[in-house]
Amino acid sequence: MPVLRGLFNRSQEERELDEEMRFHLAAEAQLRIDRGEPADSAERSALRDFGNVTLAREVTRDMWGWGALERAAQDLRFAARMLRKNVAFTAVALAALTLGIGATTAMFSVVYSVLLKPMQFPEPDRLAMVWERQPSGRHNVVQTHNFLDWRSRNRSFLNIAAYVSVPANLSGDGDPVQVPGLRVTAGIFEILGVPPVLGRTIRPEDDAVGAPAVAVLSNGLWQRRLGGRADALGRKVLVNGAACEIIGVMPAGFAVPSQTADVYLPMQFDLAHPGRGRNYRTVARLKPNVSLAAAQADMQDVAAQLAQERPDDNYRWSAFWGPAAGACYIN
Amino acid sequence: MASDDRYQNRIKLLQGTLDMLILRTLQWGPEHGHGIGLAIRNTSQDVLQVEHGSLYPALHRLRKQGLIEAEWKTTENKQRARYYRLTGKGKKMLAAEESRWNRMVEAIGRVMRPA
Incomplete structure (x- = not known):
C-alpha cells in the first residue's frame, strides 16, 4: 500500500x-x-x-x-x-443526533417495509410482457385486434391480459379528484397471482360490453376515500361520471408491471369496432410445461399468421417478449 | 494563510534561478544544504544573499523531480548531514538551464548596450 x-x-x-x-x-x-x-x-x-x-x-x-x-x-x-x-453541550448535541438518527431509521424501516419494498409476484420467471415487434426490431405496444387473436390462438399461455392507463375522475362521496386508473382485461390479477384482500376481481362477464359497471380499488384509495371500511364493497363510486360498483380491493403495494393505479376498470373491448391503434401493454403467464423458447416460437407463428391475414396493419410486424419479472416492481 | 503566501511568493521569485544555482553548486561534488548556501554566498562574493530557509523547499522540490539525490553522511567534524548529489537527469537539466541563462544574459546585454 x-x-x-x-x-x-x-x-x-x-x-x-x-x-x-x-x-x-x-x-x-x-x-x-x-x-x-x-x-x-x-x-x-x-x-x-x-x-x-x-x-x-x-x-x-x-x-x-x-x-x-x-x-x-x-x-x-x-x-x-x-x-x-464542553461536556454539557456535547451531551445535548449527541442526544439530539442519536434521537434524530434513531427516529429517522425507525421511520424509514416502517415506510420501507409497508410502502416501498418491492413485492414479488409468485413465480415471476413464468411471467412475461408480450410486445409487438416493429419491422425495425423495436418493441411496441399492442393493437386491440392483434391482442384478441393472440389470446385466442396461442398455445403457450395460461392466460394473457392487456392493460392501458386512463385518468379516473372520482366524484360522488367526498371531494372530486383525479387518480390514475387502469383498464384491464379479465384475468390479469390471476395472471399476476395476486388475490384481492377484499371482495373479488374482474371476471370475464364483467369485461363484456354492456355488463354492469364495476371497479376494483387500490388499497391506498380504499383507505383514503372509504376509510378502509369493509362495507365499501357493493357501494357505488362515480368514475368519469359512470356509477361503478366496488367489487374488490387489492392488497397494499400491488401494481401491474410498470404502471400504478388506484382504480381498475374492465377493458370491455368493443369487438364490433376494435380500432387499429396500438395502445396496450400485455402480460402473460406461461403454462407449467412450456419453455420460454417454445412460447416465443409459438407467438412468432401467431404473429406471422396475422401479418398475412391483415397485411395493412401487420406487414413485417411480429411479436416478441421480455421478462416481466424485472418490470414487476410494485409499490 | 498570509505569512505562507508571503514566503511562497519570495520562493517563486527566486525559484528558477535558485534551482539553477543549486544544481551548478552540486556540479563540483556532493554537498549538504549548509555547504550549498555557503558556496552560493562565497562564489557570488556575498552579492547573492540566499535566505537559507528557502534552500530546503528547493532541495526537496529538486529531489522530487529526480534532479538530485540525497544521502546521509558524516562530515569531517563527525556530524551527520544530508548530502545532495546531481543525478544524470539533473546534469542534463543544468546544461539546458545554463544555455538558456547565457542566451538571456546575452539578449539583455544587447538591449542594454546596443552595439
Missing part, C-alpha cells in the same frame, strides 16, 4: 528535515564562532540568516502533498478537544 508507506515515511521525512535544519543552524553558528563572533550572537545570526524555520518546514512539508490532510486532522483534533471541554 503506497498510501500507508507514505504515512509511515512521513514522520521519518519530518525527522530528517528537522535534523537537516538543526545541522544547518549549528554549522552556520560554528562558522561564525570560528570567525571570532561570540557564541550567543553567532546562534542568533545563524537563525536570522536562515529566515523562518517553521515556515521553511511547512513549505517543504506541503511539497510532500500532505499539507491539506494535516490541516484537516488538526481541525478535527481541535474540535474533539472543544467537545471534551
Whole structure:
C-alpha cells in the first residue's frame, strides 16, 4: 500500500528535515564562532540568516502533498478537544443526533417495509410482457385486434391480459379528484397471482360490453376515500361520471408491471369496432410445461399468421417478449 | 494563510534561478544544504544573499523531480548531514538551464548596450 508507506515515511521525512535544519543552524553558528563572533550572537545570526524555520518546514512539508490532510486532522483534533471541554453541550448535541438518527431509521424501516419494498409476484420467471415487434426490431405496444387473436390462438399461455392507463375522475362521496386508473382485461390479477384482500376481481362477464359497471380499488384509495371500511364493497363510486360498483380491493403495494393505479376498470373491448391503434401493454403467464423458447416460437407463428391475414396493419410486424419479472416492481 | 503566501511568493521569485544555482553548486561534488548556501554566498562574493530557509523547499522540490539525490553522511567534524548529489537527469537539466541563462544574459546585454 503506497498510501500507508507514505504515512509511515512521513514522520521519518519530518525527522530528517528537522535534523537537516538543526545541522544547518549549528554549522552556520560554528562558522561564525570560528570567525571570532561570540557564541550567543553567532546562534542568533545563524537563525536570522536562515529566515523562518517553521515556515521553511511547512513549505517543504506541503511539497510532500500532505499539507491539506494535516490541516484537516488538526481541525478535527481541535474540535474533539472543544467537545471534551464542553461536556454539557456535547451531551445535548449527541442526544439530539442519536434521537434524530434513531427516529429517522425507525421511520424509514416502517415506510420501507409497508410502502416501498418491492413485492414479488409468485413465480415471476413464468411471467412475461408480450410486445409487438416493429419491422425495425423495436418493441411496441399492442393493437386491440392483434391482442384478441393472440389470446385466442396461442398455445403457450395460461392466460394473457392487456392493460392501458386512463385518468379516473372520482366524484360522488367526498371531494372530486383525479387518480390514475387502469383498464384491464379479465384475468390479469390471476395472471399476476395476486388475490384481492377484499371482495373479488374482474371476471370475464364483467369485461363484456354492456355488463354492469364495476371497479376494483387500490388499497391506498380504499383507505383514503372509504376509510378502509369493509362495507365499501357493493357501494357505488362515480368514475368519469359512470356509477361503478366496488367489487374488490387489492392488497397494499400491488401494481401491474410498470404502471400504478388506484382504480381498475374492465377493458370491455368493443369487438364490433376494435380500432387499429396500438395502445396496450400485455402480460402473460406461461403454462407449467412450456419453455420460454417454445412460447416465443409459438407467438412468432401467431404473429406471422396475422401479418398475412391483415397485411395493412401487420406487414413485417411480429411479436416478441421480455421478462416481466424485472418490470414487476410494485409499490 | 498570509505569512505562507508571503514566503511562497519570495520562493517563486527566486525559484528558477535558485534551482539553477543549486544544481551548478552540486556540479563540483556532493554537498549538504549548509555547504550549498555557503558556496552560493562565497562564489557570488556575498552579492547573492540566499535566505537559507528557502534552500530546503528547493532541495526537496529538486529531489522530487529526480534532479538530485540525497544521502546521509558524516562530515569531517563527525556530524551527520544530508548530502545532495546531481543525478544524470539533473546534469542534463543544468546544461539546458545554463544555455538558456547565457542566451538571456546575452539578449539583455544587447538591449542594454546596443552595439
